[in-house]
Amino acid sequence: MRPVRHRSGETDAQRPTPGDAVISLRGVSKWFGSTTILKDVTFDVPRGKTTAILGPSGTGKSVLLKNIIGLLRPDEGEILVDGEAIGPMSERDLFRVRRKFGVLFQDGALFGSMNLYENIAFPLREHTRKSEREIRTIVHRQAELVGLVDHLGKLPGEVSGGMKKRAGLARAMVLDPEIVLFDEPDSGLDPVRVAHLDELVVTAQRETGATFFIITHNIPSVMRTADYLGLLFRSRLVRFGSKEDMRASDNPVIEQFLSGKADGPIGMDEMAERGDPLPSQELPVTA
Ligand SMILES: Nc1ncnc2c1ncn2[C@@H]1O[C@H](COP(=O)(O)OP(=O)(O)O)[C@@H](O)[C@H]1O
Ligand SMILES: [Mg+2]
Numbered sequence: 001m002r003p004v005r006h007r008s009g010e011t012d013a014q015r016p017t018p019g020d021a022v023i024s025l026r027g028v029s030k031w032f033g034s035t036t037i038l039k040d041v042t043f044d045v046p047r048g049k050t051t052a053i054l055g056p057s058g059t060g061k062s063v064l065l066k067n068i069i070g071l072l073r074p075d076e077g078e079i080l081v082d083g084e085a086i087g088p089m090s091e092r093d094l095f096r097v098r099r100k101f102g103v104l105f106q107d108g109a110l111f112g113s114m115n116l117y118e119n120i121a122f123p124l125r126e127h128t129r130k131s132e133r134e135i136r137t138i139v140h141r142q143a144e145l146v147g148l149v150d151h152l153g154k155l156p157g158e159v160s161g162g163m164k165k166r167a168g169l170a171r172a173m174v175l176d177p178e179i180v181l182f183d184e185p186d187s188g189l190d191p192v193r194v195a196h197l198d199e200l201v202v203t204a205q206r207e208t209g210a211t212f213f214i215i216t217h218n219i220p221s222v223m224r225t226a227d228y229l230g231l232l233f234r235s236r237l238v239r240f241g242s243k244e245d246m247r248a249s250d251n252p253v254i255e256q257f258l259s260g261k262a263d264g265p266i267g268m269d270e271m272a273e274r275g276d277p278l279p280s281q282e283l284p285v286t287a
Contacts, residue, residue: 022047022179022211023068027077030063036235037063040077043230043240050205050212052222054257055232056266061215064232065183069101070094082178099127102172102180106187109168110156116143116167117152123175142170145207146200162193166200173208182214186221198224219258231257233266
């Protein structure tokens with residue numbers, strides 16, 4: 001059967017619908033004191049795909065991620081994970097929902113005194129009652145996936161930045177999470193190591209079938225890894241769509257950001273720090 005093609009040119013298979021959304025944000029706003037960080041952000045993260053949220057530094061990408069895992073709460077709007085609103089949840093339910101997430105933090109967040117094997121095994125020891133033998137099998141499988149089998153005995157201080165990231169990824173995936181979140185996975189890596197990590201991200205996503213959610217400002221990297229993109233700019237989500245849809249967009253903010261040009265609505269200050277929130281009527285095009 002031929003897939004249904006929508007006016008936007010997307011087929012049903014490419015079109016994110018709330019029905020197959022694993023994470024949904026509905027009108028999420030977040031502010032600290034009088035500073036608005038996120039304003040009325042709405043999008044659905046399609047299940048089993050890789051989604052990246054892009055934005056200049058300081059736009060609130062990490063704040064967004066913390067709201068999704070319930071470390072921060074939105075001031076307005078709601079966030080649903082697998083259709084469950086996490087806002088009104090008790091700590092206990094929130095804990096249950098958090099188990100669906102594996103997180104790769106910016107610096108890998110490995111324990112410096114534990115070797116890579118123990119770092120990767122850590123969530124299994126904390127959250128499961130698996131035997132040493134089962135743990136060994138799982139850790140080895142993960143290490144194989146990220147190419148670290150020969151380095152498991154080393155301490156984080158003895159390996160390269162790229163290897164630390166890979167160990168962080170193995171640890172994020174060791175409980176077989178439904179969703180893997182990445183906060184700027186490229187940070188501190190040279191472009192070649194980023195390209196290698198991206199290959200690994202694509203392979204790992206394909207092998208696990210999990211939903212990968214990446215926040216970053218690295219355009220070449222997300223062009224390799226992501227199926228869907230969202231762009232945050234001056235507190236608002238300018239647009240969310242498939243990578244092809246975003247690439248074809250003639251919205252000046254999207255064009256400038258995706259091409260990395262100095263010329264356009266995004267000023268130098270905004271690349272470094274926050275501007276005032278963009279009034280919604282000023283958004284050139286919305287999704
Ligand atoms: N807990 C907090 N309290 C007050 N301000 C915060 C807090 N967390 C983040 N911010 C501010 O929110 C803005 C967005 O931060 P962040 O999400 O870290 O940006 P990025 O897009 O670079 O990840 C920054 O101006 C930061 O200073
Ligand atoms: Mg950040």
